[in-house]
Amino acid sequence: MNNEEKIKQAAEILSKAKNIVGFTGAGTSAESGIPPFRGEGGIWNQYDPNSLDIDFYYRHTKESWKIIREVFYNFFSNKDIKPNPGHLVLAKWEKEGRLSSVITQNIDDLHTVAGNTVVYEFHGNMSRFVCTKCGHKVDAKSLTLTEEPPRCAQCGGLMKPDFIFFGEGIPEDAYYGSVRAAENCDAFVIIGTSGQVSPANMIPGIAKRNGAKIIEINMEPSTYTNYITDIYLEGKSGEILPAIDALMTR
């Protein structure tokens, strides 16, 4: 079957589905201009990923903060980054009552900016900071980011971006929310993820075991493609998602 026929088939399944869940990775934001971490053009080809290790952040705070500020707050915020057509389709499906949630491994906040209101942020979100001492959270935009890492306005503790560093656990609400969403959906759409990052990569298997149809969009096969995927659509998510959406019955 060619891609066009498979897109039609995916549109049929998603038109009939009562509860769609989206599961997204770095590839979903590639067309918004956010580079992947690994592979060609990946951020960690230029920087040492150690700077995102939580112990390293506590022990070598200034050194680690310099890189974090450069990569996540100077580089990203200097670019005109906004949701791409793929993000917008997922937000549209939520508004139409077809999609119950998006589980995302991305930390870029783009699903929320696009309009999705139920987003399980498996790895947290860079648009917030959290105090490492009292847990107080603030919007990154409310802080002036200098050479010194930000300090908590409530307790003076060291703050860090509210995404998961290496060595930190998955936020409980995102973890259990994702498991419940995967258990209860009848169509699960895997978008732009290689499936190499654990434990996030266990979530699609839960949907499969509970009987959901698995539709996958990627530029190349992932660890899921030959194991759990029912319909594999090769291409850019910013093109394939709108193509599916255009064929859906309403």
Ligand code: NAD
């Ligand atoms: P990954 O880098 O391991 O894999 C990205 C996948 O996206 C690849 O399989 C690639 O073929 C595919 N891809 C690339 N461009 C695409 C496009 N336009 N359309 C569809 N697919 C495309 O990403 P991952 O599996 O999400 O794991 C990386 C980890 O790094 C995640 O845990 C995430 O937290 C983090 N990360 C986040 C961002 C972000 O927030 N935007 C960016 C980079 C990395």
